[in-house]
Amino acid sequence: MFKKILIANRGEIALRIMRTCCEMGIETVAVYSDADHEALHAIEADHAVYIGKSDPSESYLNMNKIISAARESGAEAIHPGYGFLAENTDFARRCLQEEIVFIGPPPQAIHDLGDKTVARTIMTRSGVPVIPGMLKPDPDPDMMKREAERMGYPVVVKAAAGGGGKGMRIVRSEIEMTDACQQAASEAKSAFGNSAIYLEKYLNRPRHVEFQILSDGFGNVVHLLERECSIQRRHQKIIEESPSTALNQSLREEMGRAAVEAAKASGYVNAGTVEFLLDENGKFYFLEVNTRLQVEHPVSEMITGMDIVRQQIRIAAGLPLDFIQDDVSSRGHAIECRIYGEDPESSFFPSPGKILYHKEPTGPGIRNDCGVYTGFEVPVEYDPIISKLIVHAQDRKQAIARMINALSRYVVLGIKTTIPFLIDVLSCKEFKSGQTHTDFIDVHFKGWQQRKEDVDLAAIAYVVDEIFQKRKPRDDSDLSSGTITPWETLGKWRI
Amino acid sequence: MAHLNKGEKKVEYNLTVAQHPVLANVSILEKQNLTISVNLTPYDITYEIISENLIHMSVKSKNRDRHVNAYISSCPDGKIVCIHGSQYLVCDLERKEKKNKKSIDAALPDQITPPMPSVVVRISVQVGDFVVKGQSIIVVSAMKMETTLCAPFDGTVVKINCAVNDKVAPGWILAEIKKKGDSHQ
Structure with a gap:
């Protein structure tokens, strides 16, 4: 080791x-x-x-x-x-x-799976269902129009090297195609240094369901069940959970087998994630493989009791997996919320700055993977993630209640965060009933504003703090009038 | 700031809470007990200061009696209060006015300034260019997200005060535009 x-x-x-x-x-x-x-x-x-x-x-x-x-x-x-x-x-x-x-995986696997058209070709060859569309990129909008005509609008223009929603455009009719191709290609060029684009059929209101896989390079490939990641903003996940409310046992097994097949077909080694879209009829399609440890991996750790990073290190050290698929079982329900330093009232605009106060929630079944502390200056240069709050409970209903409670007790002062937004999403009836689709936030939470029910209490707290600050013998807040008080001229003293 | 009527221990605050106007009339009864009417709703309060950032309050109103933990911190615009996971920026209007007078031209809306500390990634125009309202002038990036700063009106670019990769902050005027038909400025 x-x-x-x-x-x-x-x-x-x-x-x-x-x-x-x-x-x-x-x-x-x-x-x-x-x-x-x-x-x-x-x-x-x-x-x-x-x-x-x-x-x-x-x-x-x-x-x-x-x-x-x-x-x-x-x-x-x-x-x-x-x-x-x-x-x-x-x-x-x-x-x-x-x-x-x-x-992590071998360079060849990263390379092949990083190009979506290559990945789609590998999956098609191994019988893993892919979203109908092109297997090779093409820069010609007229060619794209012919392809789109063949598969039927709406379609999505995607960057071959893409990810994170960049270089992606939904096209609903022929007249939009030329512009969409240009925009997607230029966005792809600046984000990934590669302007190659291709077309996929646009799926209406899909769910995003992914499987965690582990492969040891000795031919042993297992999956650690699914994660449902449909709640997204800007095509980036914000809430993930497991199990998914959309899968029954037979669909779960079928998708798990497809995920293992996808890993084998691409010569995958180490931990990875096979992402699928699931349509309204319960049909699933390969989306992509993420050749890394995912942000949302703790959800799988909570329900399987397995440490994925430990498995990664063991595999990298050349050790075979010490368990088989049948040993993997799921217990209870886990949810992860991503606490971003963003302002959810103005389209999740980044909100960097100094964290004036930070208090993490604690309690049974609560885990907070966090990288900040009181006094830390959140830099502008990097991803605005503050922490990932994860809960584990006996069932989904209890997990939701546990998460709402944990979020309500999570205090981050000094920067705006997604916490109040997440509380409202988890509290709404559509989430509670498990009706989660990738358009969830646009449909139910467009133009979201924080509830104002505690305005009076906030005013009261302000007043109490003001009165207390005035009484304090030494006032070092910005309230000080500038005149020197006896307390400041007295020097050291004791009572 | 606050109006203290001598002898009465009454204080009036003219606040905004998350941009809602709030008039709070406070009567200090004894050391940790006060009554506050918030926009005419009366509350009876007792409180404990647990730490610099935490106030524990018992809040009694006509039909409710609540125990509230309010987390609080001062910031340049006032105080931030967090209750039940929601954040409220509370500002004292009279103090804000004083502050604004000091730096009256800090952030006029017609100027090209970033909404947050960021890095300049692209400058789409050159000095002398004629631009139309809404046209992209400068693109800044913060935390992996790009924001386009657009021309606030039709006019001619007269000065660019930044370069690509510069770190910039709100209030800095990144480009100056002479308004069309405006011979002054």
């Missing part, structure tokens, strides 16, 4: 990975940029290496700096977390050349 692992990431996920390393007796090496001098991951690791300026390209995305940090610190393996270099073929290849173990 490794003695030392470098974690090429920051924030909550770096801390999450460190916890497992610590439990396994593995030393951790953090890397940090200018903005992260005082970040929790840099403080908590056994070692921390400074790697450069705040801009990601100068630090967390800079392969040379990460590799030399690993060399310097004597780390034998690198865990990339999610984002940054996690799905970068060149980085995985570079690690291989440098004889540092990359804790």
